[in-house]
Amino acid sequence: MPAYNQLLFTLGVAVVAAPTAMLLIVGLAALFQRDLAETTVARVVHATLLIGLAAAAAILVIMLWTGIRSVPVAMGHWVVLPEYHFEFKLIFDRLSVPMVILTFVLCGTIGAFASRYMHREAGFNRFFGLLALFVVGMLLTTLAGTIELLFAGWEFVGLSSALLVAFFQERQMPVRNGLHVWTIYRVSDAALLAAVVILHHLRGEGDFSVLLGTGSWPDGVASLTASQALMVGALILVAAAGKSGLIPFSGWLPRAMEGPTPSSAVFYGALSVHLGAFLLLRVSPILELSWWLCAATVALGLATAVYATVTSHVQTDIKSALAFASLAQVGLIVAEIGLGFRYLALVHILGHACLRMLQFLRAPTLLHDYHLLENAIGSHLPRAAFSWEEYLPQRVRLKLYRFALSRGHLDSVLRDYVAAPLCGCFKACERWERRWTALLANEPPKLDSHLQGTELLEDVA
Amino acid sequence: MNLSGPLLLELAVIAPLLGALLIARIADSVARRKWSVVLGAAVLGLVAGAWLCSAQLAPGTSDGGLLALIAGRGLFVVNSFNAPLLALIALVYLVTMATTAHSRLTRFSFSRALASLAITLATFASQEPWLLIVWLALGAVVPLGAFKRLGQSPRVYVIHMLAAIVLLAVGQMLFDAEGGGRASIAASACILIGVLLRTAIAPAHCWMTDLFERTSFGSATLIALPMTGVYAATVLLLPASAPWASQALGTLALLSSVYAAGMALVQRPMRRFFSFLVVSQSGLVLAGVVMDSPTGLAGGLCLWLTAGLSLAGLALVMRAVEVRVGRVSLDQFHGLYDRMPFLGAYYLLAGLALVGFPGTCGFIASEMLFDGALTSGVLAGVAVVLAGTLNAIAILQAYYRVFTGCRSPGSIDVRERPRERVALVPLALLILGIGVYPTGLIASRHQAATEMLEHRPFEAAGLRAADKSPPEWLGGMHGWPGPSGRVAQRPEAAHPRSQE
Numbered sequence: 038m039p040a041y042n043q044l045l046f047t048l049g050v051a052v053v054a055a056p057t058a059m060l061l062i063v064g065l066a067a068l069f070q071r072d073l074a075e076t077t078v079a080r081v082v083h084a085t086l087l088i089g090l091a092a093a094a095a096i097l098v099i100m101l102w103t104g105i106r107s108v109p110v111a112m113g114h115w116v117v118l119p120e121y122h123f124e125f126k127l128i129f130d131r132l133s134v135p136m137v138i139l140t141f142v143l144c145g146t147i148g149a150f151a152s153r154y155m156h157r158e159a160g161f162n163r164f165f166g167l168l169a170l171f172v173v174g175m176l177l178t179t180l181a182g183t184i185e186l187l188f189a190g191w192e193f194v195g196l197s198s199a200l201l202v203a204f205f206q207e208r209q210m211p212v213r214n215g216l217h218v219w220t221i222y223r224v225s226d227a228a229l230l231a232a233v234v235i236l237h238h239l240r241g242e243g244d245f246s247v248l249l250g251t252g253s254w255p256d257g258v259a260s261l262t263a264s265q266a267l268m269v270g271a272l273i274l275v276a277a278a279g280k281s282g283l284i285p286f287s288g289w290l291p292r293a294m295e296g297p298t299p300s301s302a303v304f305y306g307a308l309s310v311h312l313g314a315f316l317l318l319r320v321s322p323i324l325e326l327s328w329w330l331c332a333a334t335v336a337l338g339l340a341t342a343v344y345a346t347v348t349s350h351v352q353t354d355i356k357s358a359l360a361f362a363s364l365a366q367v368g369l370i371v372a373e374i375g376l377g378f379r380y381l382a383l384v385h386i387l388g389h390a391c392l393r394m395l396q397f398l399r400a401p402t403l404l405h406d407y408h409l410l411e412n413a414i415g416s417h418l419p420r421a422a423f424s425w426e427e428y429l430p431q432r433v434r435l436k437l438y439r440f441a442l443s444r445g446h447l448d449s450v451l452r453d454y455v456a457a458p459l460c461g462c463f464k465a466c467e468r469w470e471r472r473w474t475a476l477l478a479n480e481p482p483k484l485d486s487h488l489q490g491t492e493l494l495e496d497v498a
Numbered sequence: 499m500n501l502s503g504p505l506l507l508e509l510a511v512i513a514p515l516l517g518a519l520l521i522a523r524i525a526d527s528v529a530r531r532k533w534s535v536v537l538g539a540a541v542l543g544l545v546a547g548a549w550l551c552s553a554q555l556a557p558g559t560s561d562g563g564l565l566a567l568i569a570g571r572g573l574f575v576v577n578s579f580n581a582p583l584l585a586l587i588a589l590v591y592l593v594t595m596a597t598t599a600h601s602r603l604t605r606f607s608f609s610r611a612l613a614s615l616a617i618t619l620a621t622f623a624s625q626e627p628w629l630l631i632v633w634l635a636l637g638a639v640v641p642l643g644a645f646k647r648l649g650q651s652p653r654v655y656v657i658h659m660l661a662a663i664v665l666l667a668v669g670q671m672l673f674d675a676e677g678g679g680r681a682s683i684a685a686s687a688c689i690l691i692g693v694l695l696r697t698a699i700a701p702a703h704c705w706m707t708d709l710f711e712r713t714s715f716g717s718a719t720l721i722a723l724p725m726t727g728v729y730a731a732t733v734l735l736l737p738a739s740a741p742w743a744s745q746a747l748g749t750l751a752l753l754s755s756v757y758a759a760g761m762a763l764v765q766r767p768m769r770r771f772f773s774f775l776v777v778s779q780s781g782l783v784l785a786g787v788v789m790d791s792p793t794g795l796a797g798g799l800c801l802w803l804t805a806g807l808s809l810a811g812l813a814l815v816m817r818a819v820e821v822r823v824g825r826v827s828l829d830q831f832h833g834l835y836d837r838m839p840f841l842g843a844y845y846l847l848a849g850l851a852l853v854g855f856p857g858t859c860g861f862i863a864s865e866m867l868f869d870g871a872l873t874s875g876v877l878a879g880v881a882v883v884l885a886g887t888l889n890a891i892a893i894l895q896a897y898y899r900v901f902t903g904c905r906s907p908g909s910i911d912v913r914e915r916p917r918e919r920v921a922l923v924p925l926a927l928l929i930l931g932i933g934v935y936p937t938g939l940i941a942s943r944h945q946a947a948t949e950m951l952e953h954r955p956f957e958a959a960g961l962r963a964a965d966k967s968p969p970e971w972l973g974g975m976h977g978w979p980g981p982s983g984r985v986a987q988r989p990e991a992a993h994p995r996s997q998e
Contacts, residue, residue, distance in 0.1 A: 118796070123865075212903045233865075464764050479651075
């Protein structure tokens with residue numbers, strides 16, 4: 038086995054280095070306004086993702102061949118202090134390797150698709166720069182051997198997501214929706230950061246092999262007490278809920294469809310939307326320590342699945358319908374994790390991501406496809422024969438319809454009971470401050486008209 | 499005795515003072531800017547040299563210089579704590595002067611900026627309490643010219659600065675009258691309030707927003723960014739204060755950072771938005787400096803530098819935008835990205851660095867600060883996370899308002915000028931470079947933190963480590979770093995002032 042160690046290390050580094058090179062080339066060119074030719078960008082994207090995929094596949098083959106279940110790739114310490122250290126360590130195991138290969142395959146597909154779909158689009162380079170950031174973020178999150186590294190990747194995914202939602206930045210709605218997504222993500226990030234630092238405190242370091250036991254996934258046994266696990270797990274559950282659009286944060290998912298179709302497909306159909314579920318899978322040894330936590334996970338997953346199923350029935354555009362359909366499956370995946378079916382959840386993620394991305398990519402030509410099919414068979418396509426809603430009383434159906442149409446009032450609850458009071462409070466402080474400053478300056482107070490209204494953040498909530 | 503470090507620092511203080519006098523005589527404003535930039539670059543070189551020299555000396559042996567030879571006692575000290583801060587100050591002044599646009603040459607006084615640079619460097623190089631108070635007073639006087647130049651009333655600024663200086667002086671007098679040792683309640687209270695006023699900690703922060711509204715953006719930036727009040731706290735308050743004073747300072751600083759971050763969310767004038775970002779970051783830095791855990795303190799010191807870099811980058815972008823389109827209001831979308839893409843991208847980079855985004859200079863600093871805050875208590879940790887979250891939302895909201903949302907009309911080329919690019923690109927490289935390789939910076943800040951803690955009395959720790967028993971909210975967690983670790987084993991440190 039030691040004979041493979043050097044090879045595995047080299048391959049492990051290549052898995053991350055290749056997309057990082059893509060990020061450096063495309064991202065820095067975009068940052069410093071050095072526009073690369075479209076063909077150059079496409080070649081860089083294809084080449085780096087192929088190299089990464091080949092390296093990941095080679096690692097998988099070696100692991101299967103040798104029977105190794107976990108390959109840690111330690112690249113040294115980033116920060117070393119007596120009380121604090123931050124290790125750059127990757128881990129290839131039964132959870133991360135399938136996710137990495139899935140990431141390379143789907144992002145490679147999107148790269149090839151988008152190089153044509155985005156042809157001559159003003160933000161072509163910006164799109165690929167953000168896609169590169171997303172790929173690096175996904176890889177860091179899935180391969181992270183320490184919880185700090187996972188957090189770094191998590192943040193990369195969030196930023197690229199928020200900026201891609203606002204990709205068509207000359208219009209206001211994408212921008213408002215981008216801010217909405219960012220706001221929810223920041224709440225999610227804050228919860229994860231809190232969990233990261235608390236775990237760091239508990240164990241003195243953030244290495245998963247220490248936090249979750251030395252056994253390889255999914256056999257690790259975390260060495261926390263039930264109450265510690267409940268507290269850390271609750272924070273992680275909030276983080277996962279924000280990232281995967283679970284209740285009560287589901288409102289951002291249809292808004293995120295404002296971005297280009299390729300990014301919607303890979304983010305909200307395939308990878309990003311499953312990241313919360315992946316996080317729960319990674320820390321599943323912690324979840325197992327608390328019965329309450331497992332129950333909460335199952336309840337959250339099932340509630341989200343029911344909510345998304347009901348809501349998806351009344352969506353009038355294909356991308357929103359697909360978004361809620363995705364959410365329903367993610368809810369089920371989360372429930373599976375809560376019930377302890379880890380391999381089932383992993384397989385569910387892999388299958389669902391591939392199917393949903395294909396559906397998203399076909400969405401722009403759906404009507405065209407329907408017409409082709411109908412022309413071929415010479416009549417309209419048959420409609421679904423069974424509809425469970427018909428068995429409900431009329432009054433219940435009406436209420437359910439209203440509930441679904443308003444998307445469960447989740448957005449308005451967050452707006453009316455979180456964002457508006459928060460902003461209202463700070464606006465009141467702003468009025469008092471201006472009066473106080475005017476008093477000190479011996480001048481009449483200058484109050485802007487906006488201080489009476491409710492705009493900015495509440496608009497997008 | 500190695501004189502090179504303090505000697506270079508003395509030259510770095512004297513050169514801009516003399517330069518200010520000479521440049522005031524130059525009639526041509528473009529020439530004034532050119533010579534100011536040359537002097538600023540020279541000062542940065544001198545300060546960097548002083549830092550390098552001090553790094554080679556053992557702790558406590560850096561006192562000296564030309565004044566020490568002449569008068570037998572040096573005025574300035576350069577050590578592991580203040581050397582990077584001095585470099586940051588010189589850098590901020592240099593890039594601010596270098597990026598001053600032609601249209602602002604009449605509004606921005608280069609001679610005053612150079613004088614301010616000299617005084618600020620002298621302030622950060624002083625560790626004698628009374629000398630520091632004198633420099634603080636002088637530093638507060640210089641910006642008055644910026645108000646006068648624009649015909650604005652400095653009343654709010656003067657009230658706060660006057661109160662701060664008087665309280666600091668009274669507190670120090672009381673402390674001296676007590677004969678050293680632990681400061682009394684009255685002395686601690688006076689110095690505490692003085693520090694709060696000078697640092698612009700809420701509710702004593704109104705002068706900061708007023709300053710940004712009434713003076714030029716460049717002048718206000720130069721006053722705000724070094725966070726002089728935090729330095730005053732480290733010299734005047736923390737080494738001798740009563741425990742309650744340090745704890746109050748840390749608590750108020752954290753509350754202020756959360757409050758200012760929330761206020762930044764609802765601001766319309768871009769200048770006020772920026773001023774609240776400064777207040778929020780000052781609060782976080784001050785909270786970090788007050789912490790008694792090495793990680794938290796090192797995080798605070800690190801954040802001081804990274805926040806300075808990030809805020810400088812943001813200020814340069816906002817100033818450049820103002821020069822092109824006038825004062826910007828955040829109540830509408832301006833869609834400037836297509837017309838100034840580099841500035842837009844740069845704003846995003848600096849803003850993300852400010853909130854500790856991974857891959858930028860602020861990431862590790864924020865994590866360490868949070869780690870230290872959590873050691874102090876769960877509420878401190880919550881406050882740090884809350885401030886970071888609100889700041890991040892506010893920064894992206896402002897980005898979207900200024901750079902996106904519509905197509906900005908106009909066909910005039912308003913992209914960055916070469917002079918601005920030359921100033922911004924090195925800052926960007928620093929932000930990314932430290933983000934990718936933070937090891938050196940973190941190690942130097944940790945060393946400085948360790949040395950600072952050696953001079954702090956055990957009981958005076960501000961945001962204290964947790965009590966001996968682990969907090970209930972963590973259910974008796976394993977490995978909780980309480981005082982039984984570093985603090986209990988540390989020998990009782992003699993207070994430096996009591997030795998005088």
